[in-house]
Amino acid sequence: MEEKYILAEWMNNDLPKEELDKLKEDSDYSIYNNIREHAATLKTKDFDEDSLLHKIKLRKNETGKVIQMAQNWFFRVVALILISLGVFMVYQENTNVVEFAKKGTKSAFLLPDQSEITLNSDSELKYKNKNWDNNRILHLTGEAYFKVAKGKTFEVNTTLGKVTVLGTQFNVKARNKRFDVVCFEGRVQVNHNETTIILTQGEKVSFENNDLIIQKKTNETAPSWLENELLFEQEQLKNIIEEIERQYNISIGYDPKSANQLFTGKIPTNNISVALEIIATTYQLQPIKISDLQYELIKMNEI
Numbered sequence: 001m002e003e004k005y006i007l008a009e010w011m012n013n014d015l016p017k018e019e020l021d022k023l024k025e026d027s028d029y030s031i032y033n034n035i036r037e038h039a040a041t042l043k044t045k046d047f048d049e050d051s052l053l054h055k056i057k058l059r060k061n062e063t064g065k066v067i068q069m070a071q072n073w074f075f076r077v078v079a080l081i082l083i084s085l086g087v088f089m090v091y092q093e094n095t096n097v098v099e100f101a102k103k104g105t106k107s108a109f110l111l112p113d114q115s116e117i118t119l120n121s122d123s124e125l126k127y128k129n130k131n132w133d134n135n136r137i138l139h140l141t142g143e144a145y146f147k148v149a150k151g152k153t154f155e156v157n158t159t160l161g162k163v164t165v166l167g168t169q170f171n172v173k174a175r176n177k178r179f180d181v182v183c184f185e186g187r188v189q190v191n192h193n194e195t196t197i198i199l200t201q202g203e204k205v206s207f208e209n210n211d212l213i214i215q216k217k218t219n220e221t222a223p224s225w226l227e228n229e230l231l232f233e234q235e236q237l238k239n240i241i242e243e244i245e246r247q248y249n250i251s252i253g254y255d256p257k258s259a260n261q262l263f264t265g266k267i268p269t270n271n272i273s274v275a276l277e278i279i280a281t282t283y284q285l286q287p288i289k290i291s292d293l294q295y296e297l298i299k300m301n302e303i
Contacts, residue, residue, distance in 0.1 A: 096126040101142075104249030106225075115154075116147040120173075120225050122246040143173040145223045148186075161192035161207065170199075171223045176239060179207040180214075184221060206233070228270045234262045237283060241297075244279075248272050253290075254297040259283040 101107035101119035108118045112132040119125060123142025128135055136154030146156070147169045156163040158174035161181075168186025173179070181190050183199035190197045192207045197215065199205060206214035213234060224231040230243055237259050241252050247269040263282060267275045272295075276287040280297060288296040 095128075096139075097129045099125045102249075103246050111149075111154075113149045113152045115149045115152060118145045118226065120144065120223075120246075121249075140172060140174065142175065143171070143225070145169075145171045145226065161190060164189040164191070169222075175242070177209050178235075178239060181205050182218060182220060182223070224266065225269065228268060230267045230269060231265075232267070233264050235264070236262060237279075240267070240279065244272075244275055248275070249293070251294045252276075252297060253295070254285070255299065258285060258297070258299055 099107060099109050099117070099119060101121055101123050103122045105121060106118060107123075108116065110116060111127070112129060113136075117125060120143035123140070123144055125141075125144060126139040127137065136152070138154060138156045140156050140158050144156075146165070148154070148165050148167050150167040153164070153166045156165070156172055158172065158179065160174045160177070160179035163170065163172055163181055165188045166186065168188055169184040170186075170188050171180075171182045171184070173181075179192055181188065181199060182204040183201055185201050187201075188199050190199060190205055192212075193210055195207075195212065197205055202217050202219070204214065204216060204218045204220075205212070220231070225247075230240075230247065232240055232243075237254075238256060240263055241254060244250075244267065245252055250272070259282075261283075263279075265278070265282075267278055269275070273287075276295060276297070279285065280287045283297075284300055285297040286300055288298055290296060
């Protein structure tokens with residue numbers, strides 16, 4: 001068998017065993033083998049492998065006098081095209097859409113089913129856009145407000161728990177070891193470790209360090225952070241400081257041992273002086289401005 005027919009016969013599974021053994025010894029065999037592997041993954045309707053092989057055979061018959069170097073380059077180009085197509089399709093199949101809100105900002109966008117999402121500062125949401133109707137799974141880091149399109153279901157996964165919804169409005173926050181969910185309309189199912197809780201309109205639940213710390217009714221009709229306020233309930237000072245840092249994109253130095261009491265109340269996200277004064281008054285601290293991006297909270301007796 002002439003060498004110029006070997007690859008075409010091999011791709012068509014017609015190559016005799018002795019010729020196949022010789023081909024495997026070729027230094028370019030790994031490249032040729034990638035043709036078969038990636039061609040097998042192609043799912044596009046327009047791709048016709050038999051037609052491609054037929055064209056290769058015809059081209060080789062028409063250019064029988066072309067030198068071997070040209071033949072090698074031709075097959076290298078075919079291999080690169082097929083590999084590129086395969087890699088592109090795998091990338092399209094597995095890539096995530098990533099939405100992100102930087103520190104000091106909020107970000108609003110629509111999902112493929114027109115559900116509305118608003119991300120709070122320093123938060124991220126990932127999902128697969130391809131085949132969305134059958135794969136409505138979201139991965140949240142941080143905090144987000146969801147207004148789900150009527151009749152649409154999906155799951156919101158975080159490192160601390162999962163929320164399953166059907167046509168509703170709700171808020172999810174997962175930071176450090178605290179997990180908060182508030183249902184503003186409709187119904188949501190909250191899963192945290194082995195605990196499952198169904199929330200209906202006007203109910204909220206909070207977990208911290210794997211313990212259920214809050215389960216109650218609320219008069220909230222939307223997340224307070226949408227109106228430039230942070231609402232805290234039985235929150236540790238560490239969490240409050242970190243949230244203020246996210247909202248204002250600043251750094252706040254303080255002694256973590258300065259207070260052990262939990263905080264309940266509201267803090268503005270559009271006035272750093274008032275925000276720090278509320279914390280300072282509650283914990284008997286004094287706010288010191290180092291620069292526009294750096295502050296300190298000092299104990300009164302240390303001034």
